[in-house]
Amino acid sequence: VFVGLIVSLGSSTVIGNIIAGLVITYMRPFKIGDCIKLNDTTGNVVEKTPLVTRIRTPKNEVVTIPNSFVMSSHTVNFSQSAREYGLIIHSEVSIGYDVPWRTVNKLLVEAALNTPGVVDDPRPFVLSTSLSDWYPVYQVNAYIKDADRLAEIYSDLHQNIQDRFNEAGVEIMSPHYMAVRDGNASTIPPKEGEEE
Known part of the structure; x- marks a missing residue:
């Protein structure tokens, strides 16, 4: 029963990824070579299979992402925007x-x-x-x-x-000003009845 449960859970994940892969192919949110951002991962799509999508980051890391995750995440397609x-x-x-x-x-x-x-x-x-x-x-x-x-x-x-x-000759800086106490009176208003 335990082995059957593992197989059924595994197959449901695989089937979910395959269905997601088909939906991605139909929706065409990106194509091979496009520069995309998928959650925190940015890079070029190098491979789309029925199960996973692979993205190469600017540091040449290849990130493999299950298609079901791609389907449930928001995707930004930089290349499509740049082209159009x-x-x-x-x-x-x-x-x-x-x-x-x-x-x-x-x-x-x-x-x-x-x-x-x-x-x-x-x-x-x-x-x-x-x-x-x-x-x-x-x-x-x-x-x-x-x-x-x-x-x-x-x-x-x-x-x-x-x-x-x-x-x-223009300085790129964010100036901040400080109020330095030099014996001057506080700017807090006096209480009623008190003298300044």
């Missing part, structure tokens, strides 16, 4: 309020346009994502068509941002 619409990469920097936002936007767009793999149409754009107490946060967005070079393009973009800001 242009994949948008983005990166954030925080610069002090002393630097005009128009200057920061100009430098970020120039850095993006000088990055190999970034297309100039549609043109890169910058979003101001927050205005914190000490600094604003800027997000540069750029379109790429080659998802297989995602990590390389990100690295080049970050290097170009540093180069462009250094050339312009």
Whole structure:
């Protein structure tokens, strides 16, 4: 009975993976060679079988994933997006309020346009994502068509941002200000009836 239970459980898993493999083939969420993200795993699909899907990561690790797991997870297909619409990469920097936002936007767009793999149409754009107490946060967005070079393009973009800001004499930093007590009175309001 125990052996029969093991065989039946094993066969149900195998059958589940085969059915999932058929559904994946029908749905076509990705194809061989596509760069995808499956939960925490990102890489190129190198093999699809009735039982498993194999993904090669940027570090050349081959990850084998049961098809039933693929079916129950969300999949991001970078290659399909890059082919059809242009994949948008983005990166954030925080610069002090002393630097005009128009200057920061100009430098970020120039850095993006000088990055190999970034297309100039549609043109890169910058979003101001927050205005914190000490600094604003800027997000540069750029379109790429080659998802297989995602990590390389990100690295080049970050290097170009540093180069462009250094050339312009703009410091990439998140300034913080401290209130230092030097004998001045506290800013806490006095209680009612007390003198300041």
